[in-house]
Amino acid sequence: AQSVTQLGSHVSVSEGALVLLRCNYSSSVPPYLFWYVQYPNQGLQLLLKYTSAATLVKGINGFEAEFKKSETSFHLTKPSAHMSDAAEYFCAVRGRDTGRRALTFGSGTRLQVQP
Amino acid sequence: KAGVTQTPRYLIKTRGQQVTLSCSPISGHRSVSWYQQTPGQGLQFLFEYFSETQRNKGNFPGRFSGRQFSNSRSEMNVSTLELGDSALYLCASSAGAGAAEKLFFGSGTQLSVL
Numbered sequence: 001a002q003s004v005t006q007l008g009s010h011v012s013v014s015e016g017a018l019v020l021l022r023c024n025y026s027s028s029v030p031p032y033l034f035w036y037v038q039y040p041n042q043g044l045q046l047l048l049k050y051t052s053a054a055t056l057v058k059g060i061n062g063f064e065a066e067f068k069k070s071e072t073s074f075h076l077t078k079p080s081a082h083m084s085d086a087a088e089y090f091c092a093v094r095g096r097d098t099g100r101r102a103l104t105f106g107s108g109t110r111l112q113v114q115p
Numbered sequence: 116k117a118g119v120t121q122t123p124r125y126l127i128k129t130r131g132q133q134v135t136l137s138c139s140p141i142s143g144h145r146s147v148s149w150y151q152q153t154p155g156q157g158l159q160f161l162f163e164y165f166s167e168t169q170r171n172k173g174n175f176p177g178r179f180s181g182r183q184f185s186n187s188r189s190e191m192n193v194s195t196l197e198l199g200d201s202a203l204y205l206c207a208s209s210a211g212a213g214a215a216e217k218l219f220f221g222s223g224t225q226l227s228v229l
Binding site: 032036041042043044045046049051090092094095096101102103104105106107108 | 119148150157158159160163170171173205207212214215217218219220221222223
């Protein structure tokens with residue numbers, strides 16, 4: 001079964017600083033990996049996804065993530081944090097087996113951006 | 116194009132009652148999934164429907180059920196509500212059935228069981 005672990009339930013950065021949100025996955029074969037963002041009282045919005053086309057994936061709002069098979073990681077980064085980035089971020093994994101299509105989410109990381 | 120619409124937005128029920136939540140996917144999308152979000156358990160998969168057929172089911176008791184109609188709209192039902200069923204229920208739709216498909220989420224239905 002696939003799983004993801006997000007290190008750090010809360011991350012606080014200053015506006016303009018680098019954002020780094022960590023995600024490690026567990027899967028027997030490289031899965032599909034996703035990062036979602038959730039703003040208060042809203043649903044989830046896809047930031048980016050990894051489907052094996054390229055290891056460095058660029059997403060919306062200046063976010064990107066790098067798939068590292070050797071480290072089983074898919075960390076999310078953004079060079080310069082903006083106040084509007086404050087939200088909860090979820091890493092998710094989905095197997096390539098069509099019989100196991102459910103997204104398995106990490107526990108989430110709440111990002112706080114200080115002025 | 117309108118997004119995923121979930122109704123109602125908020126719901127308050129008492130233990131033992133049943134509830135039905137509705138989800139209208141993005142026009143043209145044929146796959147609908149449901150997720151439960153709680154502070155303690157996080158986001159958990161409930162079930163997925165594609166072209167009116169349940170394709171996957173999560174590890175929830177039989178009190179949780181769902182269905183999809185021919186127009187792709189979906190409903191989920193929870194019978195004999197328990198306090199622990201209080202959660203944000205999220206619906207997501209996608210155009211196809213592939214594993215790499217992008218899911219579009221609605222804003223959810225916040226269910227409170229008293």
